[in-house]
Amino acid sequence: MMPQLQELPPAEAPVDPTVFINSGPPPWIETIATLGLMVFVGAVLVYPLVRAWARRLERGVVTDELMDELVQLRERVAELEGQGHRMVELEERVDFAERLLTEARETARLPREGGG
Structure with missing residues (x-):
């Protein structure tokens, strides 16, 4: 004997589809859709502002004292750059003086012509 299959009754729809149509x-x-749209638009508009605010907080506050110190440091750097040119010129002068001294010593060591 074969078991007989019973037919199941058709499943009823949990919600009548004509409710949405009619x-x-x-x-x-509508309330949820409106709130979702407001959250999305708010996030799109507020996100760049929050990022800019965070960057500003990371940089810190620039005070007048810091600006004065920055100006002084820039002046000192400019002064040191000018002294760099002086150093190069002084090095060239020292090299020239060393060459003159070396030449004078070499001429003193060389025997004189005809003097034997």
Whole structure:
């Protein structure tokens, strides 16, 4: 004997599909959609502002004392750059003086012509 299969009754839809067609969506869906749209637009508009604010906080506050110190440091750097040119010129002078001294010593060591 073979077991007999019983036919299942057709499944009923949990919600009548004609409800949405005839009366539209329930009112709470409009509220949720509006809130979702507001959150999305708010996030799109506020995100760049929050990023700029965070960058500003990371940099810190620039005070007048810091600006004065920065100006002084820039002046000192400019002064040191000028002294760098002086150093190069002084090095060239020392090299020239060393060459003159070396030449004078070499001429003193060389025997004189005809003097034997």
